[in-house]
Every structure is written in structure tokens, then in C-alpha cells.
Amino acid sequence: MEVSNPPLAQVLAEANLHPQPFHREHPDELHTPSWHAASNRPIVDGKYNDPGTGELRDAGGLVFSGPPAVDIIITNIHEGSSNNIFRTQLPFHMEKLLGWILHVVGERKLQLDSVNATPYAIRVVLAHELNEGQFHETAHEMANGIWGQQ
Template sequence: MEASDPLAQFLADARLRSQPFHREHPDELHTPSWHAASNRPIVDGKFNDPETGEVRDAGGLVFSGPPAVDIIITNIHEGSSNNIFRAQLPFHMEKLLVWILRVVGERKLQLDSLNATSYAIRVVLSHELNEGQFHEIAYEMAGGIWGQQ
């Protein structure tokens, strides 16, 4: 992924990092890292490559597994750009849900549906938004919690 990629920038801003764990927010959970290309857990900076069976150094894009919450935000408003945003965040689902609904309320967004389980939140907006507005809102929903204590 290129450094100018908005998702890569968000992941960097969201403080997804390698071991050892250092709490940067009072409500942050320790979440294991997974190697994105192989979909395998990273242990001590290494992962088991399923294609070769070798243990390799982890590099490239990583994501957080449970107890991180997988968030997908999309907008189905007719006439708006069809964007999808996805992130995994190391917080309890309830705290993230309260934050996301706060953003919906403060911005007076039209919400089509919302689904939340212990490790997943799906937000479907139905609000007229251009691509830039959608990304701004999605980043606030997913990343804004880092500024809340």
C-alpha cells in the first residue's frame, strides 16, 4: 500500500503497532496483530506463511483481531458516492457504539441501519455526502475516539 493511501494513513493514525503493548488510551485493549496478506496471527514479529510453511518476519499491512472491533461504514444514499470504510479498533464495542452514535447525532446524519455484535459494528448511512464528506465522517466515527478520554 502506498503511503498516500488514506486507509494506510488511518491505520497509522489509529496507532496499530507491533508488540510490546503500550496503552495510549485509558480504554484501549490489547489486540493481537494479524498479517493481512496471509491472514495469519503475528507472534513475536513473525507469522507462518501458509504457502510455504515457513516462519517469516512480518512486514506490510497488519490488522487487529479480537478483541478489536471490526467497523464497516458505508453510505447507500442514491446520488452519493458509494464508499466503504473499514477499520479494526482496540476498544469495547459499547464504547465505540456510543461514540459513533454521538457523531451521527451531532452531524444530524440519516442512519439507514446499524448492527453491533461483540466484535463488529456495521453502520449504513443514507445521507447525501460527496466522497470527501464521507471520508471525513468515517474517519471521525472510527478515529475520533482516540481523542476522547
């Protein structure tokens, strides 16, 4: 029986963080502030300070989570694979995320080129032959599989 991967658009949509009231979904989850991507300013009470005009504006468009969230970038450099990059920010301590990511690497027997981790960033470079769907499914599990772990 062939396992079907979720459509790329669905995987990408699930990885995006959207502004919403804080509520814990995981016992280790941290509270992380939302940032307005275009202005690179924090969002407070649904508004951000526009650096061009100095005005307070309603936040809309792309947002991301800032520290203490950890910025994760996963890429694959295998010569036979498509050039893909997966990015997300997650509200966990770096050590917990790194442990989960390495668990996925070991469980799936992935070829790993390098890993770099700092308190607020993890960079994972795979060197494993994966097609686009396999890469996004693997990266999604590395980044978001932690939500199912208690």
C-alpha cells in the same frame, strides 16, 4: 470561511493500523494482536507462520488487528453520493465504540439506514448525501474520534 477536508490519502493512511509495541494511548484501550493480512495468521515477535510452506516468515505488508479489536465498516447508500466504504479495527469494547459512533450520527444529524453490532464487529450504513471528502471525514471521525474522548 471554507473548511478544507484532509486529502483522501491522508485519511486512509491515518486509519491503517501498523505493527508496533503495545502502549496505551487511551485509558479504555485494549491490547490487540496483529494479524498478517495475506496469510490471515497472527503475528508473534514480528513473524507469522506461512500456511503454504509451514515456515516462519518476517511479517511485512498489510496487517490488521484481530479480536478483541472491533472491526468497523462504514458505508453510505444515498443515491446522490459516491459509493464509499471505510474500514478499520479499533482496540475498544464494542459498546464504547457504538456509543461514540451514534454520538457522531446524532451530533451531525446524519441519516442512518442501519446499524449492526456484535462483540467484535460494527457495521454502519448511512443514507445521507455526502461527497467523497465529506464521507471520509465523517467516517474517520466516527472511527477515530474516540481517541480524543477520555
